[in-house]
Amino acid sequence: MADIRVPTLGESVTEATVATWFKKVGDLVKVDEMLCELETDKVTVEVPATAAGVLAEIVAKEGETVGVDALLATIDENADAKAEAAASAPKAAKAEEKPGRAAAEGVESAPANESSTEVAVPTLGESVTEATVSTWFKKVGDSVNQDEILCELETDKVSVEVPSPASGTLAEIYADAGATVAAGGKLARIGGGVGNAQVAKAGNAAAAAAPADATRRDVEDAPSAKKLMADRGIDPASVQGSGRDGRIMKEDVLRSEAPNPVKPAPAAEAVPIPRAPVLAEDAAREERVKMTRLRQTIARRLKEAQNNAAMLTTYNEVDMSGIMDLRNEFKDQFEKKHGVKLGFMSFFTKACCHALKEVPEVNAEIDGTDVVYKNFVHMGVAVGTPSGLVVPVVRDADQMSFAAIEKKISELGARARDGKLSMAEMQGGTFTISNGGVYGSLLSSPILNPPQSGILGMHKIQERPMVVKGQIVARPMMYLALSYDHRIVDGKGAVTFLVRVKDALEDPRRLLMDL
Structure with a gap:
């Protein structure tokens, strides 16, 4: 030994x-x-x-x-x-020694030759290196058609459907439900299909999708280095590796950054809270389900936001009469011309873009000891899905029209609910709007979406008695909540931002006049 x-x-x-x-x-x-x-x-x-x-x-x-x-x-x-x-030993002999699930289930396993096709893990998105097999829709021995969905994978943010690259029979499954697989890894084997053409096609697609760094060297970088590059948005091609065969190490990433980089303070580790004692008869009625990757990521990021930011929330209320009257007057013409309904989100998006120009620190972020001001608005729009909350991004929302914003939000919302969003569509946001009102929320304090410094919470529209010109009248009112990072945004800036949003919503003509 x-x-x-x-x-x-x-x-x-x-x-x-x-x-x-x-x-x-x-x-x-x-x-x-x-x-x-x-x-x-x-x-x-x-x-x-x-x-x-x-x-x-x-x-x-x-x-x-x-x-x-x-x-x-x-x-x-x-x-x-x-x-x-x-x-x-030849590969065929190895396959005979370890037949996989095909032999275990009594299915005859054909050799992996020209009549079989490997099913590979597809490209998962920027900085995503692994996924969890969520569900298999086929079992060993089932007949499959080309492009028929075989299984579904879950990453930190999105669900990915894996289609069959060829027609034939599902001869073997390499990764069962719940298994973690790496990008480019093998999921299953299709037997009796038109293998050669499909393998060539899959190979060409994989080569095209592979990052430039993979063509530079066939070396796996250190996991800690990959995580650090992903967290800080560093291109691996810009880092000179000092490890074996050019492997990028953690210290290489730190060395590649600006001189004397300031590391962010580590987040406080959450102390696990032990469960209270459970009676035996109650334990028999419980159901324990493993958290999905998406839910784990949501939990981690929300806790990081609380640990790392000096989060504070300020509130105001807005009279929605002006928007509702304008919307009722033009909604039919708007839909007829633009092919999309006129909702409230375009008004709120435009109002926020208008306010962010006056209070730019709400649209900025902290990077070490620097403040990074964004001269653009990539608006994150929180969307609830069956799997959890995701935040697709409307890029350059400040340059878009009402119709373009409504179309983009409608498209991203549909893709989010179908689990079709890509990682790129959820990255790069500078400010976020969350509409809890669609679920009936009257008032809440939204949590920041790091590294952003501000998030606006919308709520339920409710008629309340208001004093208007000395008269008590019923008005459709909505509470607004702005959560912000007090390290970068002062109270004056936060209140000013919220008042500007309120003014623009109560008199939408101000948006047209840039007032």
Whole structure:
């Protein structure tokens, strides 16, 4: 047996955290092949295999803290001959040894030749490297047609349907529901289809969709580096890797940023709250369901917003009579000409764009010790879907007409509810509008959508008695709520913004006159 131990980590560094294992117990390994990655406070360290053989045991699991020279794993060198034989064996023999779910279910598994087609994980979007298999709509042995939906994948933000690349029979499923798969990984195999043409077509599409960085080098970057580049919007092509074969490490990403970069303060870790004791008869009536990736991401981002921003909310109310009268007068002509209904969202979007020009800090964001002012408005519009809340973005909303805004919001809303939104359609927002009024909410405090500094909450329109010119009259009123980051937006700016929105909505002519 060969021991794999924690290497020297650097001066004054005595411990590290096991970040990622690239091999699992039973895998064949070669000398100098990367086994795992360790992270310290300063650097990321790769641990290579010191001998060839089979990984017999992993002593330190991912997430564990280990000291210098601590035992990480053991390699069975006596299995080296068997490993070499297995490595040189033809693929057909390997498939025979590990038939997968096809054999387990009693379905005859045809060899993966020209009459079979592999089903691969499609491109998942910018910075998204993995997904969870949500649902299989077909089972092994079922007949499938080309472009028929086989399964559905879930990422942090969107659901992705995977169509069949060929007609035939679903011969084997490699990843069951609930399994995590990497972008480009294999999901299943279709047997008896027109394999060659479809494989070539899929190969060409994958090559076209592959990022430029993949053509530059066939090396997997450090997971911590990929996460940091995704969080900070850094193009991997702009980072010079110092790892083995040009692999990008975490310190390479930090080095590529501006001189003396200021790291954001880490978010406070949430302390898990233990469940209260549950009676046995109650436990039998409970149902435990794993959170979807989307719900986990929503929970994480909302908690990060509370931890990282000095969030405050200011309120006002708006008389909706002016908008409702204008809408009732022109809605039929508007729909006839533009092919879309005139709703309230275009008025609110235009009013917010108008106010953001006067109070630009509400449209800005904090980056370290800098304030980044946006000379454009990419308006996020919160949409409720069966899977959770998503925020598609209307880009350059300040340059769009009422009709263009209504069309875009209608299109994005439909795509969101159908789970068809791409990652690109949900990135880059500078300000967000959330309409809780559609669910009957009378008043609420919306939570910021990081890294944005402001979000406007709309609510239910309700007739209330108001004093107008000394007379008590019934008016359709709506409460407005602006949540903002007090680190960058002062109270005066927040109130001014909300008053400008109120003025524009109560007298829509101000929008036309830019007043």
